[in-house]
Amino acid sequence: xxxxxxxxxxxxxxxxxxxxxxxxxxxxxxxxxxxxxxxxxxxxxxxxxxxxxxxxxxxxxxxxxxxxxxxxxxxxxxxxxxxxxxxxxxxxxxxxxxxxxxxxxxxxxxxxxxxxxxxxxxxxxxxxxxxxxxxxxxxxxxxxxxxxxxxxxxxxxxxxxxxxxxxxxxxxxxxxxx
Amino acid sequence: xxxxxxxxxxxxxxxxxxxxxxxxxxxxxxxxxxxxxxxxxxxxxxxxxxxxxxxxxxxxxxxxxxxxxxxxxxxxxxxxxxxxxxxxxxxxxxxxxxxxxxxxxxxxxxxxxxxxxxxxxxxxxxxxxxxxxxxxxxxxxxxxxxxxxxxxxxxxxxxxxxxxxxxxxxxxxxxxxxxxxxxx
Numbered sequence: 001x002x003x004x005x006x007x008x009x010x011x012x013x014x015x016x017x018x019x020x021x022x023x024x025x026x027x028x029x030x031x032x033x034x035x036x037x038x039x040x041x042x043x044x045x046x047x048x049x050x051x052x053x054x055x056x057x058x059x060x061x062x063x064x065x066x067x068x069x070x071x072x073x074x075x076x077x078x079x080x081x082x083x084x085x086x087x088x089x090x091x092x093x094x095x096x097x098x099x100x101x102x103x104x105x106x107x108x109x110x111x112x113x114x115x116x117x118x119x120x121x122x123x124x125x126x127x128x129x130x131x132x133x134x135x136x137x138x139x140x141x142x143x144x145x146x147x148x149x150x151x152x153x154x155x156x157x158x159x160x161x162x163x164x165x166x167x168x169x170x171x172x173x174x175x176x177x178x
Numbered sequence: 179x180x181x182x183x184x185x186x187x188x189x190x191x192x193x194x195x196x197x198x199x200x201x202x203x204x205x206x207x208x209x210x211x212x213x214x215x216x217x218x219x220x221x222x223x224x225x226x227x228x229x230x231x232x233x234x235x236x237x238x239x240x241x242x243x244x245x246x247x248x249x250x251x252x253x254x255x256x257x258x259x260x261x262x263x264x265x266x267x268x269x270x271x272x273x274x275x276x277x278x279x280x281x282x283x284x285x286x287x288x289x290x291x292x293x294x295x296x297x298x299x300x301x302x303x304x305x306x307x308x309x310x311x312x313x314x315x316x317x318x319x320x321x322x323x324x325x326x327x328x329x330x331x332x333x334x335x336x337x338x339x340x341x342x343x344x345x346x347x348x349x350x351x352x353x354x355x356x357x358x359x360x361x362x
Contacts, residue, residue, distance in 0.1 A: 069276035073312035080282045150309075 010049040010092045010099070011123055011133050015173035017044035017053075018132070022171045024055055028143070029162035031154065037062035037071070039085070046133070046173050051089045051101045051116070053169070058083060075150045082108045087116070094120060101137065105167075107146040114139050116169065123175065131175035138168045179209045179352060182246035186253035186264035186304075188218055191333060193290045193325035194252035197344065200335035201250060201288075204345045209352055211250070214242065223269040236270045243271060243279040248355040249313075250347065251287045255300035265307065272311040281312035284354035286347045288320040290328075296321030316350040 019042065027036045041059035045052050057079040060071050072079040089103030099120040104111050121134035143149075143165045151159040183198040195213070202211040219235040221227070231237045243249060253260050272278045287304045289297035298321040309315050320343040322328060328337040335341060 066275045069281065069312060070310075073281065073309075074314045075309050075312075078314075 010094050011046065011175075012048055014048070014176040015046040015133055016176055017042070018172045018174050019043070023168070024053075025168045025170075026165055027168070028165040031160050035062070035161075044169065044171055044173070046135075049092045051087070051092070051103070051135075053087045055085045056083060057085060070150075076148050078108055087114075089116070097121070099135065099137075105139075105141065107141075108148065110146045112141070112145055114141060116167075133173045133175070135169065135171040135173065137171070138166060140164050140166050179248075179355065180246045181205070181209060181211045181348065181351065181355075182242055182249045183211050183213045184249060184251050184264070184267075185213070185217070186251065186261045186300075188261075188263060192254070193292075193322070193329060194254050194288075196329050196333050196335055197252045197288055197290055197322065197340070198250065199333075200341060201252075201344050201348060204341055205348060209348065211348070212242075212246070214239075216242075217263055217267055220263070220267045220270060223266050228270075228273055232270065232273070239267060240271060240279045243283065246283075248284040248286070248351045249280070250351055251285065251304055251308075253287065253289045253297060253300045253304050255289065255291050255295075255297035258299050259303050260300045260307070264304075268307055268311065275311070278311060280308065283313050284316060284351050285313045286316040286318040286351035288318065288322070288344065288347055290322035290325040292325055294323045296323035296325070314354055316347070316354050318347040318350050320344065320347050 023038060024042045025036060025038045027034050038061045039055035039057065039059055040061055042053060042055035057072065057077045060068055062068050062071065071077055086106045087103060089101040091102045093100050097119045099118060101116045103114065105114040116137040116139050118135060118137035123131050123133045126132050142163050144163050151161050154160050183201055185192055185195040185198050187194045198213050202213065205211045216235060216239055220239060221233050227233055253264060271280055285308050287301045289301035291297040301321055305315050322340050328335060328340055330336045
């Protein structure tokens with residue numbers, strides 16, 4: 001895709017996440033079901049087609065405080081030493097309503113290339129006169145590449161927790177006045 | 179830098195306790211290793227007594243862990259696992275799980291046995307338990323086999339290679355306890 005096309009389809013200017021209407025979450029297969037949680041304390045900015053974001057791991061929310069504590073521990077995120085997960089893109093491609101952001105994801109101090117794929121809605125002017133753009137993005141990572149290796153064998157010998165984790169970012173971004 | 183040393187053995191002539199006495203001798207300047215002698219005083223874990231505060235010996239144990247910068251364990255192996263008394267103390271120490279005294283605490287595990295394998299399975303088990311509690315488990319593996327041959331008649335460690343291993347273990351856990359110093 002040429003630069004001219006890129007500029008034409010990916011919103012330019014600066015857009016910041018309205019975190020009330022946005023969600024950053026994860027899902028991972030666990031035993032017979034899917035374990036999920038959120039990182040409610042985060043920020044995300046789309047500036048001239050480059051998406052950056054950071055989530056404070058201490059805010060991680062699952063349905064059990066002991067599980068939250070386990071996720072914060074050195075076996076998982078090691079939030080004491082690595083309080084944030086971050087994402088920064090250097091390229092975006094849009095085709096119609098689909099969009100992909102190529103960039104780097106840093107978890108536990110380890111940076112890996114990832115591509116966030118999903119859909120884009122807008123820009124659209126809301127009922128308060130603000131211009132918004134919606135991004136529903138996701139990617140799958142191998143948690144063991146980020147030094148999160150915990151597992152427990154099930155009686156059938158299979159591991160209880162999958163290595164593949166789906167990360168999701170449902171973002172409402174509000175255009176900033178220049 | 180205060181390092182708490184916990185032996186999993188109550189035996190008077192314990193080689194694991196002997197390893198920790200040697201650890202005290204090998205501590206560099208600025209590192210004080212305190213050998214915990216309270217294992218016998220910890221009552222059997224009972225959720226009915228698991229209130230705030232807990233039993234006095236348990237609270238003393240938790241306070242000691244909180245006030246320490248790091249903890250080094252030396253464990254024997256009973257039936258392919260760690261001694262019940264040690265596991266019992268950790269079960270108390272792990273409560274409440276989300277905020278327990280071992281959370282993020284740098285820890286290291288060494289082990290010894292009279293047999294050839296040096297309680298290597300107990301050490302692995304102990305590392306697993308500590309990680310589950312949220313401790314910061316240092317990458318240390320020191321399993322001392324044929325332990326009786328490594329000590330003199332007074333119970334003093336006389337094996338230089340094992341002393342080297344203990345120094346390495348202490349260095350590793352101290353580095354975990356002071357990452358800002360290690361990074362400098």
